[in-house]
Amino acid sequence: MNPAVSSTNATISSRVAQLQTRPDCIRNICILAHVDHGKTTLSDGLLSSNGIISSKLSGKVRYLDSRPDEQERGITMKSSGVSLLFNVMQRVKCPSGNANEFETKTNEYLINLIDSPGHVDFSSEVSTASRLCDGGLVLVDVVEGVCTQTHTVLRQAWTDKVKPILVLNKIDRLITELKMTPSEAYTQLNQILEQVNAVLGSFYSEALMKDATKKYEAKVALGDNFDIDVGIDDATCDTDQVDAPDMDDSDIYFSPEKGNVIFASSLDGWAFRVSQFAQMYAAKLGVKESMLNKVIWGDFYLDSKAKKVIGRKKLCGRLLKPLFVQFVLDNIWAVYHAVIISHDREKIEKIVKTINVTILPRDLRSKDLKALAQNIMTQWLPLSKAVLLAVVQHIPSPAVAQADRLPQILYPDDATSAAAHLQTDTPSSGLSTPIQKLTTSMEQLQFATDREVLDKAVYACNASTDAPVVVYISKMFSVSRNSLPKLGKQSSIDPDTMLLRRQEIIRKSRALDREKAIAGIDDASLGLNNTMDKPTIFQLNSSHASSTNDSFSHLENDEVLVGFARIYSGTIRVGQTLNVLGPKYNPLFTDTNNSAYYSTATVERLFLMMGRDFEDLDCVPAGNVFGILGLQDHVLKNATVSSTLACPSMAGVKTDIKPIVRVALEPVDPTQMKQLVHGLDMLNRADPCVEVILESTGENVIVCAGELHLERCLRDLRERFSRIQIQASPPIVPFRETLSIFPRIVQQSVSIQPEDTVQAPSTLFNTESSMPLPIGTVMQETKNKMCGLKLRAVPLPPIVRDFLAKSVGRVQIIDAMKDTQKRGEALQEFELELKASMDHAIKEGDGVVSKVDWNQILQGIVCFGPKGIGSNILSCTAQTYSMNKWNQTSFKKDYGELKLDQTESTPTEWTSKNARTAEFENSFVSGFQLSAASGPLCAEPMSGVCFVIEDVQFMTASEQDEVTRHATLPGQILAMMRQAMKQSFLQWSPRLMLAMYSCNLQTPTDILGKVYGVLNRRHGRILSEDLKEGTPFFEIMSDMPVVESFGFTDELRTRTSGAASPQLMFTGFQVLDQDPFWVPTTDEELEDLGEKADRDNLAKKYMDAVRKRKGMFTEKKVVEHAEKQKTLKNK
Template identity: 50%
Template sequence: MPAITPAQLSLLQHNTKNIRNICILAHVDHGKTTLSDSLLATNGIISSKMAGKVRYLDSREDEQERGITMESSAISLYFKLVKSVSNEEAQPKTVESEYLINLIDSPGHVDFSSEVSTASRLCDGGLVLIDVVEGVCTQTVSVLRQAWIDKVRPVLVFNKMDRLIVELQMTPHEAYTHINKILEQVNAVMATFFTGDLMESEARKMTDESKEEDEEFDANKVYDWSVEDRDDSDIYFDPARGNVIFSSAVDGWAFRVQQFASLYAKKLGFKESVLQKCLWGEYYFDPKAKRVILPKHLKGRNLKPMFVQFVLENIWAVYGSVVIEPDRERVEKIVGALKIKVLPRDLRSRDPQILLSAIFSQWLPLSTCVLLAIIGQLPPPIDAQRVRLPKMLYPNIHRKDNDPLEPTNAVEKALYNCDISPEAPVVAYVSKMFAVPVEFLPENRRTQMTAEEMRERGRQQRELRAAQAAADKSGEGIPLDQVNALPLQAEAAEEEPEEEAAEELKGESLIGFARLYSGSIRVGQKLYVMGPKYDPKYPKKHISEITVQSLYLIMGRDLESLEEVCAGNVFGIGGLEGHILKNGTLASTLEDVRNMAGVKMETSPIVRVALEPEDPTQMDKLVEGLRLLNQADPCVEVMLQETGEHVILTAGELHLERCLRDLKERFAKIEIHASEPIVPFRESIVRAELSTNKEKDGVMVPRGQAEIKLSSKFLTLKVQTVPLPNRVTEFLTKHAASIKAVVEEKLAKKTNKEEEEETGDAAPLGTSQLLSASELEQLLKEEFEQAKKEGGPFASLWDNVVDQIWAFGPRRIGSNLLINRIPGYVRKPFFQVDSKKSADVAGDHADEVLKVEDEDASALSILDFDFHIHTGFQLTTLTGPLCAEPMTGVCYIVQGVEFHSEEMVSSSGETIDVRGRLPVIQGHVIAATKEACRQGFLDWSPRLLLAMYTCDIQANAEVLGRVYGVISKRKGKIISEDLKDGTSFWQINALLPVIESFGFSDEIRKRTSGAASPQLVFSGFEMLDEDPFWVPTTEEELEDLGEKADKENLARKYMDTVRKRKGMFVEKKLVEHAEKQRTLKKN
């Protein structure tokens, strides 16, 4: 196919029916970029012989070095489809259709899964690649889930089929059985997504119906408890339906069942549609009866499935004759039977790869098969947006039927129909920002001279030389006007300005990676930019107006200028720098436009590093570089800590390495010093095997209870600390986003009451998937009820505890509770979010407090310290006593605040003006609360919680022992190990502490000589069941370990490491007996 110019591609953007927006999704090293290369070769962008070697879309240097994709890249391809239309009255006619395919290649490494989210959001369909040897891997499930969430229609590609033949040396029948098992696994994954959505929908429907019912039970009403019957047949992969491709991208071939059905239909005397259904599955061909039979009719005959007999055996025969047992005569017979032409030099080539490519490129060309599947199986924008847009505009909305939502206004109608008319409102979604060197932008690119311009320039140079020769002979100079007329002299005069311009072109420009859903965008047009937090309730917040500076057609590493972009296309847009941080929505109007930018990333950054420039005078360059990095990377987070340190948070070790490289070479362009990776911990408490009570001043006090008297001696604070039940802690961690929404709603009712009255009481966008305050309250009560039923020493403490919740912490949303049990002080239930004031309470706390006994305006009251007790709790849970890390699973019960009236009278008998000293006393209350919480925490047995990775490794039996050795050395533990059916590969699942993971991947690869490569996914926090303050106390412990307990205390080691890094006190003896030092020199 000839090369297509960008101008021709831009013309195709107006025909939305012939546009396909697709992404390639897969686990790392399953062949995405190699497949992309074969598709690019069809447009003449690269040579077909170099497909799979160039890795054209891996434009970064480190991508080429490592051989993996790190950033999603887009390119537009052209495909012409020629169809023959049969007509009974005339000869069959050929109809040509031109298609524009916007292809996005996404990374497969787990560290860059945020790039997969940005890619799938822009696409309508996807190619999901699976290595047929490795099968379904962790990232395979992740990308399938992402496609399901974004309603991207997938086509399954079984890649690396050649490995079954050459590497595993399977027979065709064994290969069929192996592929069938993988297909069943993939369909099982799709079924879990479908079932999960269905059950969630049913649960919400039942909740809604229960709210609508009257409190009285209607005995005559019929209650429907059946699960809604939905058709799920269209979500599964089936080769007979055409949504499964079998391929070998490295050898350049691919096929679908349809191709062999059309090939054998006439030979076998079947209809093509019938044969297509029988070429996959347990169908057998009876050669005597010339018919297809099922397994029950085999009657002991050794027949092969039709897919094996008519498809796989032919491919195995080619590999057998070319690679496994080279036989030139057999190859010539195969070439003749296939009616293809192979050059004699290819037949004589000693490299079997050349001959394989020559045969398969004509018999089963990969690009043709994949492009036909894209056009036939994946929807155009006009069809896809009717399915995808309701989900994007109304996330997880509950519907009693499965019918698509109907548009409710003109904007939604234009979106659903992909309206490209000039009158249609412009609505676009910017998925991410990516950086491009300014000198590579089309407007700054050097233009190539035309042939006519080159001829004219040559003529002028010849004239100049002739005039110079004539002047030398006559002794006269060249006239000044003649010299000025020559462009050669003009260029010399402009050398200095060009050097200045070159300096200006050294830098990075941020371009928006976007998809237009409605209308047409033109250069110079004014648009509104809505950030992810934009809410129509507050139309002046998180919104700005821009002028479109440039539009681009994205062609991999190159950009081509456009004047206009129509709906249904993926494009680049300039002029968003400073207006969009990560993602956003563009619109020409604010009326009825919903925000589409609230996308949750699957991977949260967990590894943080503090940065500083090698040269302190270059700090401004580092700050600017961090700003560019923060916008150009959808997953990285940049923070400025209170200590003044600049910190970046990344998804993993490889992501961190890429970010540091980008900072040094592209964004900051300075030498940077990075600290050791900083890993988060959590602090908690458990009930150790000690007495539950302790003695204080001769009185037995419950464990965890602390009484702190203020330094001013005006009041005493009494707080009891207890560990929360595990099920409650897990619930609070899981629903942190819902708690945050409740807190924000309460704060909004306090701070924006006037604005609310003007704008109405609409619910925040994008929160329909969160639990409401009432739902959260009810579920939390159920969790505490279950904890009470399980028993334990604290079961009685959980009576009516939900109504007594004062606050969550840290940051108001954590998994720690502050409970109010102060006698005579009743606060409003936490989950009651209405803003009605109590008639009995005056002042700033009237929204939260229902009742205060013995309130005296002249003396101190609990109301004066409500906020400060809460602040002390938040500070304590944010920085625990072990190593100043956040707490989890701790409950603090405020049991009393006792005022000492006798301390409010001076020695001379005068009453002290405590109201005048209130700010000082309030500061003391914060400190006292922190100290009470700290003492109560340390009264229990403290524990550290480690951030953990789930580690998935595939390795053969030869290197299995080495893999186990590295995991054990890194303090990991094996969860499961399974032998993959039909292969010699073991699938190992393990848990690995994040703090021990740095250098883990490199060590695994070195120890196994590259035979094993791990995938690390953050899985949460797990308790290290070891007391950092443990010392041997019993006779057995002292006898086994001695007084010093030389056994390594891992929790103490981690705690001291963090304390040392934070500049906190570390109890460590450098010299224990100075007088007993050994001499280094011995006789």
Template identity: 45%
Template sequence: MSVFHANRLANLQANTDCIRNLCILAHVDHGKTTLSDALLSTNGIISSKNAGKIRYLDSREDEQERGITMESSGISLYFKVLRRRSPDNTSGAPSGPPSMEEQEYLVNLIDSPGHVDFSSEVSTASRLCDGALVLVDVVEGVCTQTITVLKQAWTEHVRPILVLNKIDRLITELQMTPHEAYLHLCQILEQVNAVMATFLTGEILEEDARKLEEAKLKFLSDSASSQDPSADFEWTLKEIDDAHIYFSPELGNVLFSSAIHGWAFGIQHFAQLYASKLKVKESLLRSTLWGDYYLDPKTKRIIPHKALKGRNLKPMFVQFVLDNIWTVYQVIVMNPNPTKIEKIVQTLSLKVLPRDLRSKDSQAVVTSVMTQWLPLAPTVFLAAIDKLPSPKQAQPYRLPRLLYPYQDPPLPPKNAAETAIYNCNASEEAPAVVYVSKMFAVPVALLPENQRVQLTAEELRARGRSERERRLQSRTTDQSTPGDPSALALPIPSSSEAVSGDVPLEESPAPAEEGHALIGFCRLYSGILCEGQQLYVLSPKFNPRLPARLQPQHISQVRMGKLYLLMGRDLHPVNRVYAGNVFGMAGLGGHVLKSATLSTTLDCPSLSSMLSHSAPIVRAALEPVRLAEMDQLVQGLKLLNRADPCVEVYIQETGEHVLAAAGELHLERCLTDLRERFARIEIHVSPPIVPFRETVVFQLASSGANVSETTTPVPKPTLTNSTYVGVEGGVPPVATVKSAVVTVATSNQVFEVVLSCRPLPETVRSFLRLHQDTIRQYLITQKSDVEIGELRDNDELTATLGDPLTTDRMDDSNFTLLSLGEFLNTLKRLFKEDEKKSKTVWGEVVDRLWAFGPRRVGPNLLVNNMAHYQPRPWHYQHSSKVPSSQCLTPFRPASPSPDESENLGVGDPTKVSRELPSSPTTLHDGITERMAKLQVDTSADGGGATTEGLPKRELHLRDLEENIVTGFQLATLNGPLCAEPVVGLCYIVEDCRLVLPDTNSAGTQSNHSKGNTSYLLQTTLPGQVISAVREACRQSFLTWSPRLMLAMYRCEIQATAEVLGKVYAVLAKRRGRVISEEMKDGTSLFVIQAQLPVVESFGFADDIRKRTSGAASPQLVFSGFDYLDEDPYWVPTTEEELEDLGEKADRENLAKKYVDGVRKRKGMFVEQKLVESAEKQRTLKK
């Protein structure tokens, strides 16, 4: 095999048909990096003896120490194939022996992590590649991360090859017979194919539901136009051929390997070997070597299982494949026999050195023999070349999905840029389109331009000649002028010459600045790139349909820096890059945040942001040890935020810099990068911060003490009960719980609100949680183009108030954007189902939606239950600019007349609900000027002095509508228990009332703050309304029995029976809950599925490894939030409770413990008894 040469690889980039971009995906410790080392050894990068030991692509120190991959890294490899040239005999002359044709290939290989904390690195790897090697440990089988990477490959339309790795463990550890191993391999293959079938089924059902809805609408419209009520609607599920998605050895997309021993094979290898011996066609052997096929020893024919007739024959895969491999391991590893080893080597005609055969290390001997017989690298390379597509073949079916992820079937190209991308056009005329999947940091001193340049032999000879000429010239000058004293002086070198004659200027290393440079991990989809070329940087939010002037924050220009060929921990500079290649690019550090699209034209869609299956759930507050180094910490956080695709950095309202990571291990890696690479300062780190959620259950609080424990109620107004003006019998459109109704007024007694709340059904809460993007879509689409252009995103540090995880939808791949009609109809259906199931009356709650929260997209509802007022539709709340048709003129009726009441819909709430918009593009026609007037209680009909510079006008509820919504948003963002987000509540506004002072009364004329509405609106009233609504929401929340929701991990542990009890002990200690326990077929391993609170998970992996002596290792995946069924304010009240626990309730209240911990961290008041005078205790002398 040819030794690696970077120039040859650079030349191969121009031929897109000879390029393969593939990544290696697997669960942690399933052999990805060992397989990568074996492939690298073929290019002479590392020795074949050290494959699996060096872990070349794990370039970080902590990766080498822990033995796991933490960052995806790429390398370009060279592979040459000799193929038979197709015969070209048109003259009819007898053809000679077939000639051989040499074909060269460039394989861009990306190794990705397997730990769940680094799933975002898997996303970056799969986005850049067209194919994948999916490794599965045949002992552990299909694990959680295996399913995750298969889902990632399916979503990204990456064509996979399944590699069943570590087959040697079946022989040496489990000591299976060949037939048992065959059955075990069949089961693993069935499990993987079952996972692939679930992906296809989900996609088919989702697409079918969408088409069914469209067909129903079309049928209804057609039947309405034809006026044929007898027409029947019919729908059948479309049949789809699914044979191409499954893994099958006869198709060539399954390999069997042992990466640690350096061997692998496919069915085709043994088919070629036995075709001539058995005198059977090779194509027939390919289709029968795997499966229930047997060789009849009498007839020498291949027979199926039904033709066995009771004979005890071995399957062909066992007889011709596994038996031979088992024999090699038996005579080398299990029962060493040097004589049989030599016989095997001679029979197979292997070139193994005698010293290797005489080695005392049986592992080294079996590696030498198996590497010569079934070499791993050629097998994997040939499978990648034959079964995986080139960029020109892959981009036509991959790119439509990346550009339009929610369009099915894919859309045809809309412009020249999309056409070039789909065709992988590598011409000079094609627009250059680059996708940057992530940024990675490289020490500046290690960049090629800052390293010593290695001179060629010709350059060394030229340097020697110039040096000899210079010395000869100097000697001649000395002899020509002996009397000249200046001739004795040494020659002063010019600024362009080297000071020392031994080291020329070109070879001396350039002074490298300290720190790290950010290099883009890129793929070129069309065109040609050259160094110094000018490109547009398009963020993932760039919309090509809008003019560039309206979205300047999503567009920037950059002049490209150096282009590099990725060689693992090394970079090789190149002058040009052609379409279809993976490469590195410098100069993007200040322009790209995590990912971006680069293009030479603005008429180019931005590639969609990557789908990630992990979310930053573990957080920590950071501060420098020396406060003077705060600027360095901020700059380091900016670099980390750009370099890590999963990390989130934001500033809390307290001014703390918070770092959010996907898990404990990910957080450790980020802190290491900050201390050693980016900030390079000492950092104080707070204990890990875990998010909680606050909610209530269907149980009213037994005492009102809960309210006073956490809040100070605003003085209540004289309004004693919520009344519904014009509604017969006082029956509201939305049913409320009377005991949960609270009334709060502002401090100046001008505004009062009557509000109640109730828990949402679990189905509604889950639906809102999964479809927050649908809500966000219609909030955003209501903005005008000018408003969109005015938005600004902070690309450096995300400054947010509190927790960015105000939503808990973690899996971006399991939702679809619904139309507004579908969304509202589904919401209504879920409420109707809950009414039938729980006998709870919800009424017209969907028609009276006012807002969602927190952040206007959360799983909480604000509902208007006032009959005299109709607010703007919820999807118009986000826009500050209201159409002129909704601007209201002053109007102040004492009470609505009967005619006006009829027009307002008072007395018939259905009239109001019928006027709600059916689509987001239609303005609410029912919102008239008179509907927007507030019921004002005042005895005066006018008057009031005009304040300086402020025009006199009347006060309307429309003026305070946004303040009411803001109060609701703040209340749901910071709950009353410990200021964590609230989920699953419906807040119902029963009534709002303004009590304006009489401007004609004595003493009010001089006080302009009370006599002028404009002055009130511009000073204190909006803030007081926000506070009052927020306080009302908090008090109504505490009328129910509050509960905390804990962030939960789904934990999977594989352990043997000997350590099973210790695993359960560790889980019980950390309040874990075991869900299932199953034994893997054919092994002695138990698979334990459990739920573990994130707050109890820190140090869990280390603890379980210590207790089991490394025999068990957990895999933690965030699964959402779960109820902690314990009231944080519970105290003993009944006689039995008082008798068992006493008045002080000595039993630990876990919910109270968590609440107090969060409140202490946030600087809030905590009920805690402190000893004021310790020296006065009674027990001091004891």
């Protein structure tokens, strides 16, 4: 097949509308890669093939980067889509039947292309893009190789079942920068290909193990017996009884002979696959093209004497070049050497004549050698031809892809049975089981029928009018209403007109800026800085209020949210009323339970997205990517839109990046709070990663993925959504408070707040024993002496702490379960894994406190914290009473249901310690939750601490005292619990846990020292440093506290003159092994550090900074170390 880009007079929009009705001619793809690996430059090259931009501007205009900050920084921050047309001409036999007669047939394809960011802060945009697509172009810079984000995007493609095509980009850098020979370049390309395939192989092995485990558990659940043959030396299990998973890995790897690997230089505008060179050389060598295509890549060599291709084993010591080097790379190197390195005019003319390209004489005389090389290579190996043809051949159409991808998206818990249901056309067990549990009624039968119809329509990409409409909104993005086409004036725009219109918009924008400058309107009026005239802000009069309301009304109507969507079945039309289903919508629930999770909305407009421009559409059939207007008030981040309520929700995109950086916001002008709230609502809907929180104190807080993401969010608020001056607090970074397994050798006075915290003697417990209490054990009483508590704090092993931290969502699901049997099964499985992690920690001796009965503690777990789902444990091991355990299947949170035994004869005494404790159990649990959420160091959540209630004593009272004291006892127990937890915590050696970034960067050898200097100043820790083979670049892996990361990127770029750019990814919390209360005490410490302790205590520095920010007491002296006398001057 030979592709050719058509140049007809038909408009893009009309041709796209025709192709949208043919799912077999549609390809939905996204571009995935690490930052600065050439995604947007590749997009420019594809756009130039459709005439949207000039080929000379390809790689420079960055057309899909429509935001000003994207153009300023040179990186993509949001995913954007564009529709391209591509013609493929194919020779087919004539209808006459003559074997020697052929005719040319042209097939036109619609390519919906989505460009996604590569920066780690915007990984959520990658997730939203991949859910809309069936295939992806995975770009790898051949100089930098496989980077961190390359792993991330490959996993995203694997998870979403997006079929990838590998693009080895920036091959020109191997010639012009690294000065490699063709043989060295071949080795480099081969190594990168092996690395990418190794990543895919790890995904395959992981999936294989998961499937095998599921099949084994399913057989165990069915009661199948497994014979275990025990021999003399070992015991072996007959694994043949567990069927091996039916997974084929032949189609998951990249291989140039398969055609799913593209070699490219997107900046120079050329690309090729090995099949193109196989086609060129097949006639010259007199061999079949298919045979040559199999051997042109790999360890195959041409024996010119024998005139045959041989393998490595038959080289017999001869120094022959691989076919790929001899046929491909040598020719490309010859072009670059002739044009750029040696600039040999005669050689250039010879090459131009050989490869049959047209170069004008003035271009040959041009001094811009890079442009001349681009001109030659673009005509010889056009980028769009190689890339788009690979997309057409290897990316499945929506009709084929949806049958493979949709079972997992619609039914993530039972995708296997859904896929089997698709293949056998019989009701699947996973889909029918919930329905079979319902009573047989007309409504339930109708639901089953609707679900069956919906599944078949979605899997087949049915676009008929009878098919149910199913649309997935991956994200909402904000556009100015003025940038949308005006209603009733939809026009056909060819590429030239589109370019002129864009230039006119730019001209008008510049004219408007000049008018603002003449009128004295600067950026301050838009809230870009803090130089507004303060007196004018607070002039509260009627005219000011009126202007504020007018500006707010204008603000609401200026920015609109458009849904980035894909339709899976049916045809969506303008004016149609549909159901908007939220992530928590469940079609099996009744309307009462689902009423909060779905709504109805009317489609206002539909758009064909052309990058920065939009074209109106009347309808969109199944299989297409489009924009939808009218869901602004119904969609938060993502949603499912359907014409039937039987449709399951496809919303809820999972991403590995969690927001970590918090900032509190407030308007400079307090009267503009309404605008700020509106802007935060728009930001929350438009950004798939940001979290907007209204604190109990009334603060408006946004949580972002990183510093760059935070900067973009603040800019959007100031310039687009709120358009007011906004004051942002310094970034608030979370900490955690934990315990070291090694207590203090010398107990020091801990005074972190002014109130006295000395433990009062207990009158309810027997304190006459001379045995000292274990470290971390305290006895506390309520103020009215009615209740006493003996509590012990013990640090959890790191393995157990990490297990609980990862199981937060799992614990939350178990707590929410209403089915007693399922909850019991889930509890049993969770307890077994928790005990296994504890046993592993005890066996390894990893952070386990000795002389602690961990089995008894695990059996007595009452709850987790904070918020019932954290990594802290409250356990009750007392023998004299019991508390409700978390592992009880029928867990009751209404503690008031427990009644006192009325058989006792004395009404003035408590009847039972069990009932007595149970009555106030809620106070103990609430005190634990509050303390776990606000530790004693700096009121940050605790992590990895176990609190054990060893005893609770109640004092008997007279009838009158019981009446007067019992009313306040629950609150006093809560306060006692918090105070006891604080004292027991501080008896150990407390530690802070820092939020950590994983820092990955590549840097040249000559500036390695400067990079280390910046990392050391930021308290970074080098984990690994490797010299990438064949390159002058070091790859450095390190970790760094998030609190030290602000301004790190700018400082690093400044120190290295832009040669190093880091990628920061949040990896979790890490213990800072430093006591915040440590002071030098021994003679050696005093001799080394002095009484002043000049060396900073980093943990105390962080702790005091957080306490100061929260308005808590800090030990800061006004005059410190006042040893120098005042200098007196006599006059």
